[in-house]
Amino acid sequence: MLLAIDAGNTNVVFALFEGKDIRARWRIATDGRRTGDEYATWLVQLLAIEGIERSAITRIIFGSVVPRANHNITVLAQKYFGIEPMVAGDGAAAWDFDIDVEQPNTLGADRALNCIAAHELVGGDMIVVDFGTATKFEAVDFNGAYKGGIIAPGINLSLDALVGNTAKLPRIAIRAPETASVIGRNTEDQMLIGVFWGYVAMMEGLIARMKAEIGRPVKVVATGGLAILFDEKTDIFDVVDADLTIRGLQILADRAGAR
Numbered sequence: 001m002l003l004a005i006d007a008g009n010t011n012v013v014f015a016l017f018e019g020k021d022i023r024a025r026w027r028i029a030t031d032g033r034r035t036g037d038e039y040a041t042w043l044v045q046l047l048a049i050e051g052i053e054r055s056a057i058t059r060i061i062f063g064s065v066v067p068r069a070n071h072n073i074t075v076l077a078q079k080y081f082g083i084e085p086m087v088a089g090d091g092a093a094a095w096d097f098d099i100d101v102e103q104p105n106t107l108g109a110d111r112a113l114n115c116i117a118a119h120e121l122v123g124g125d126m127i128v129v130d131f132g133t134a135t136k137f138e139a140v141d142f143n144g145a146y147k148g149g150i151i152a153p154g155i156n157l158s159l160d161a162l163v164g165n166t167a168k169l170p171r172i173a174i175r176a177p178e179t180a181s182v183i184g185r186n187t188e189d190q191m192l193i194g195v196f197w198g199y200v201a202m203m204e205g206l207i208a209r210m211k212a213e214i215g216r217p218v219k220v221v222a223t224g225g226l227a228i229l230f231d232e233k234t235d236i237f238d239v240v241d242a243d244l245t246i247r248g249l250q251i252l253a254d255r256a257g258a259r
Helices: 036-049 067-081 109-121 155-164 187-214 227-231 244-258
Strands: 002-007 011-018 021-029 059-064 126-131 134-140 146-153 219-224
Touching: 002 067, 002 244, 011 244, 021 036, 036 067, 059 067, 059 109, 059 244, 109 126, 109 134, 109 146, 109 219, 109 244, 126 187, 126 227, 126 244, 134 187, 146 155, 146 187, 155 187, 187 227, 219 227, 219 244
Parallel strands: 002 059, 126 219
Antiparallel strands: 002 011, 011 021, 126 134, 134 146
């Protein structure tokens, strides 16, 4: 089995693959101080609950946008599984597609993995949208080359800024408004309308501008925890896959093994 680990700014996601199928997945809050021993204590218990022996894991790959987590994930792999992990973007798992931007070495692992997975699973010219701590829009051409993109504040960051910089506005949960009306009748509804429909308008506007600039038919692929929520209220997405980044790790690991 392959253990794929995606260390993001908010969560670290662990997924166990049997071939191309996800057997199990777990997530833990990102903390750069979390040691390899702490990861192991948590993960080994979860494996036991699923009835999976540690020895069943024969390969480990991880991608990370949190440099402080890299050493501890490596310790987890080496000390508790006896495996030298593959690191997305490095060595045998180096990126195998064209990164056609001014500073290719600054492309985050999560963004690169999304490009790999979307090209493999969908193909053609694409815009890949990832709803994370930040919301990223990636332009990927029909050859799988990364042509550039957009980074916008994630919707929760936008809400944190709104609440954190005002004295009387309450904390609200992100959800779809109950009606299509954009004229709120109370403070909480007005905030939800502003945050939710404002975010939808931002996405629709940016994607329309990207499509116009690309100038060819484009598929829009969405991933991240909020992709399904937004997909219910807009028709801009052609494909929604919440596991796109993790699938990118699996694809990259298989390619690394074939080199």
